[in-house]
Amino acid sequence: MVKAIMHGCNGHMGQVITGLIKDDPEIEIVAGIDPVDCRDNGYPVFPNLHACTVDADVIIDFTSAKAADGLINYCVEKKLPVVLCSTGLSEEQLASVEAASKQVAVLKSANMSLGINMLMKLLQDAAKILVPAGFDIEIVEKHHNRKLDAPSGTALALADAINDGVLNSEYAYKYDRSQDHHKREKKEIGISAVRGGTIVGDHDVIFAGTDEVITFSHTAYSRAIFGKGAIQAAKFLAGKPAGYYHMSDVIDAQA
Ligand SMILES: NC(=O)C1=CN([C@@H]2O[C@H](COP(=O)(O)OP(=O)(O)OC[C@H]3O[C@@H](n4cnc5c(N)ncnc54)[C@H](OP(=O)(O)O)[C@@H]3O)[C@@H](O)[C@H]2O)C=CC1
Numbered sequence: 125m126v127k128a129i130m131h132g133c134n135g136h137m138g139q140v141i142t143g144l145i146k147d148d149p150e151i152e153i154v155a156g157i158d159p160v161d162c163r164d165n166g167y168p169v170f171p172n173l174h175a176c177t178v179d180a181d182v183i184i185d186f187t188s189a190k191a192a193d194g195l196i197n198y199c200v201e202k203k204l205p206v207v208l209c210s211t212g213l214s215e216e217q218l219a220s221v222e223a224a225s226k227q228v229a230v231l232k233s234a235n236m237s238l239g240i241n242m243l244m245k246l247l248q249d250a251a252k253i254l255v256p257a258g259f260d261i262e263i264v265e266k267h268h269n270r271k272l273d274a275p276s277g278t279a280l281a282l283a284d285a286i287n288d289g290v291l292n293s294e295y296a297y298k299y300d301r302s303q304d305h306h307k308r309e310k311k312e313i314g315i316s317a318v319r320g321g322t323i324v325g326d327h328d329v330i331f332a333g334t335d336e337v338i339t340f341s342h343t344a345y346s347r348a349i350f351g352k353g354a355i356q357a358a359k360f361l362a363g364k365p366a367g368y369y370h371m372s373d374v375i376d377a378q379a
């Protein structure tokens with residue numbers, strides 16, 4: 125039985141994972157971490173990681189970028205594998221995650237769903253043919269009005285999958301055209317964010333060519349898709365040696 129600490133246990137994702145793990149015989153949450161202990165989760169809740177007195181095999185994190193520094197330091201100190209799902213991390217924080225992975229197992233993914241991770245591969249195949257044929261790439265993401273970061277981690281990861289995977293990282297990301305007085309640059313990927321209501325997470329990747337457009341769309345209808353992926357990742361990561369792991373490693377291990 126894998127023992128997990130749920131970092132951000134009383135948030136939207138923390139509660140989804142708490143519900144999913146209740147019915148899973150292979151993994152249990154032995155402790156939750158959240159500033160406010162306001163729910164009856166069936167496990168002890170501590171206000172921060174250093175207050176936690178329970179041993180575990182892995183941490184699942186869904187908090188925010190603000191919590192990332194403390195989390196990374198704790199995981200390195202305790203040699204505790206971490207599934208890092210929070211988004212909006214700075215370049216400096218991303219470098220710390222990379223450095224931490226030399227000492228402890230880290231799996232960071234902006235999107236734990238099977239669909240988005242599959243889409244990354246499809247986009248690379250599409251870009252190989254469509255970009256040389258002159259197609260422009262634009263990404264539009266939509267999320268709920270509570271979201272702190274923009275653009276979404278997923279939109280950036282989709283852009284990276286294309287740019288770093290196929291375009292030799294030569295394309296710049298364009299987040300705002302409101303001050304432009306010139307036409308679109310060829311070597312750019314536009315990334316636009318929409319925020320409203322309770323939208324769980326929509327991502328459209330648009331390949332726009334002359335007289336034709338191909339749009340790849342992913343719609344999350346429930347947070348369970350992220351929760352299931354995070355639980356699979358936690359089971360995969362528990363007991364693993366130091367290293368930087370990806371959702372594709374989890375998916376490949378199950379194929
Ligand atoms: N990788 C993926 O597949 C997905 C990633 N996400 C990302 O996960 C993160 C959380 O999303 P969501 O659950 O919707 O957000 P919520 O705001 O609903 O939940 C976050 C929870 O973390 C708590 N928290 C904040 N700081 C700390 C801390 N230092 N230690 C412990 N707990 C803390 C918050 O408490 P309080 O409210 O009191 O501040 C809150 O209960 C976001 O960054 C989001 O983008 C979301 C879905 C999927």
Ligand SMILES: O=C(O)C1=N[C@H](C(=O)O)C[C@H](O)C1
Nearest residue numbers: 211234235271276277278325
């Ligand atoms: O904040 C969210 O809700 C989500 N965040 C992730 C992101 O920033 O990409 C993943 C998912 O789209 C939901």
